[in-house]
Amino acid sequence: MPPEGLTRAQALERLEAFLPRAGSAYARDRNIDPGPNDTGHVSKLSPYVRHRLIGEWELARAAEKAHGAAASKFIDEVCWRSYWRGYLEMRPALWASYVDYLLSDEAETARQTDTYCAAVSGQTGIDAFDVWTAELITTGYLHNHARMSFASIWVHTLRLPWQLGAAFFLEHLLDGDEAANTLSWRWVAGLHTPGKVYLASSEAIDTCSAGRFRPTGLAHTAAPVPMEPPVSLSPLAGPLATPREPSVLLITAEDLGADGFRLGDIRLAGIAAYVSGKAPVGAAIAATAQTLAEQTDTEVRLFDTPDELAAAVAAFGAGSLVTSRLPIGTTRTDLLHLLGRMDVPVRLHERTRLWDAIAWAAASRGFYAFRPVIAHLMALTDPGGFQDRL
Ligand SMILES: Cc1cc2nc3c(=O)[nH]c(=O)nc-3n(C[C@H](O)[C@H](O)[C@H](O)COP(=O)(O)OP(=O)(O)OC[C@H]3O[C@@H](n4cnc5c(N)ncnc54)[C@H](O)[C@@H]3O)c2cc1C
CATH class of the missing domain: 1.10.579.10 (DNA Cyclobutane Dipyrimidine Photolyase, subunit A, domain 3)
Known part of the structure; x- marks a missing residue:
């Protein structure tokens, strides 16, 4: 059964329990799936990484610290996620044609x-x-x-x-x-x-499947692949200066804080949380916003309609929304649609984490060409920091 609400504490606990298996054991056994009732050979951290309750850099660094060079297979797999993200960011047409x-x-x-x-x-x-x-x-x-x-x-x-x-x-x-x-x-x-x-x-x-299954009748030849026109590369958004005006921090399913939102330069007027997704994710969004509101002594408003967002922005007296980069996908599409339907326009300021900025820029070709950037990512002083703070 999935947890009722995803939390960072669960992610850290899971990482700690998995770490002894993140070295040569992972490289050897990661393809073996003994089934859902067995601890298995992989971390099962993906829901937490996906919603940024923990950063890729935290997994990769913890594994390297525990196993040195023997962690390279695990680090590669973690970086596949960053690579795929960058690959799609540069090719939004692939997402658009899938949705169509x-x-x-x-x-x-x-x-x-x-x-x-x-x-x-x-x-x-x-x-x-x-x-x-x-x-x-x-x-x-x-x-x-x-x-x-x-x-x-x-x-x-x-x-x-x-x-x-x-x-x-x-x-x-x-x-x-x-x-x-x-x-x-x-x-x-x-x-x-x-x-x-x-x-x-x-x-x-x-x-x-560790001998659990042996299906018969599987295809020996591939289904025909439809021809597709080549997709041209779209440029990635560059760094922006932090807005000077009072701003609302927008929290979404795309980034639940990982190892901090780094609010330093932001004139925080309040917090707005866009509650979306499956129940454990929605619960995590609301809980993250609430915790941050307590830590920063600000108010939080939950929303999922243009009117609720407009009311939050007006109540906080803010002119812009500051949020972690909204990558290509459902949250981005839905939020841009929602912002487009607001009577009083609000500026959306997206901040890209350094890990993403560097990984995504290296995803123009295949993973083989991407691999050299992993050493650069691992050497960053503050990979979870935001690009606009450089
Ligand atoms: C058809 C298909 C669909 C997939 N859909 C998703 C998806 O919607 N979301 C998703 O996060 N992954 C997806 N994957 C990739 C991969 O299966 C999962 O990330 C992985 O199984 C998660 O389990 P884990 O956390 O135990 O991984 P571990 O092996 O413990 O790896 C650690 C972390 O590295 C990342 N990772 C590992 N392998 C991959 C990979 N091949 N691609 C991208 N990231 C990886 C994940 O964030 C994972 O949590 C898909 C793979 C296939 C073949």
Whole structure:
């Protein structure tokens, strides 16, 4: 069962419990998934990292401190998240075309098929797949190898559109991340690296599920990949000066404070929290805002409509909202839409954490080209600091 509300204390506790396994044991065993009732070989920290209750840099540094060079596999995996984020930031068209597809008649027709209904209710009769469907729905988590195999069976064996599978994951994963999810599904389908698809095999599933599953009837050939026009790179937003006027700190599901909001230069008039997402995430947003309000002796307002946000900004007497960078995805789309519907316009000032600024700028090509920047990220004095404070 997922926790009722995600907290930083849970994340730190989980990290401490996992650390002894973050070195050579992780490199050796990370693909083995003994099932949800076993501690397993991975950290299960993804919901906390996703919502920035803990930063990638905190995981990476703790692992390096505990294991030195033997932590490199774990650090690489942590950096995959930062890489995927940057990759999508530079290619917003990939997210836009995925969202467009979900709204299309073709997607609606596919949702009406027996195959789709069997897949999302765990009634395909395929060993492993149906168990993973139930596990995803009840726990909000799946092991990475299960995600790869599930996505492969969805696309290549069941021949369902990858976009509907990605949407099914985002609906249930507590770590649902627009970048890692969309781009991983594209990779499985063969859209990420030309000529490469991920075809799940019964043998690999047997090994990686620690002998729990050995499905039969899996596809040996990939589903055809639709041709896509090349996507041009969009520039990343650069650093901005901190607003001089009184501002409202906007807290969203994208950044719940990690190791601090670094409020130093901000003239804090109040805190507004945009409550969205699944129940444990919504609870975490409200709790983060409340704690920060107590620490800074300010007031907090929760909102999810333009009127509520307008009332908060007016009550605080502020002219701008200051928030951590809103990456490409649902929160950004919804908030920009909401701001666009406000009668009195409010300026939105986004601050990018240094870790993100450096990692994202290096994600223009493949992960191999990105890897050298990991040493630079690990050497930063304050990776959780914000770029505009340079
Ligand atoms: C089809 C598919 C969909 C996915 N969707 C998501 C998603 O919505 N959100 C998400 O966070 N990850 C996603 N992943 C990546 C990966 O499966 C999860 O990050 C990982 O399983 C989380 O478990 P963990 O915390 O135990 O990871 P660990 O192995 O303990 O790794 C530590 C942290 O590193 C990051 N990480 C590890 N592996 C990856 C990876 N391959 N890609 C990106 N980040 C990684 C995560 O933040 C993770 O918490 C997806 C992978 C696939 C194949």
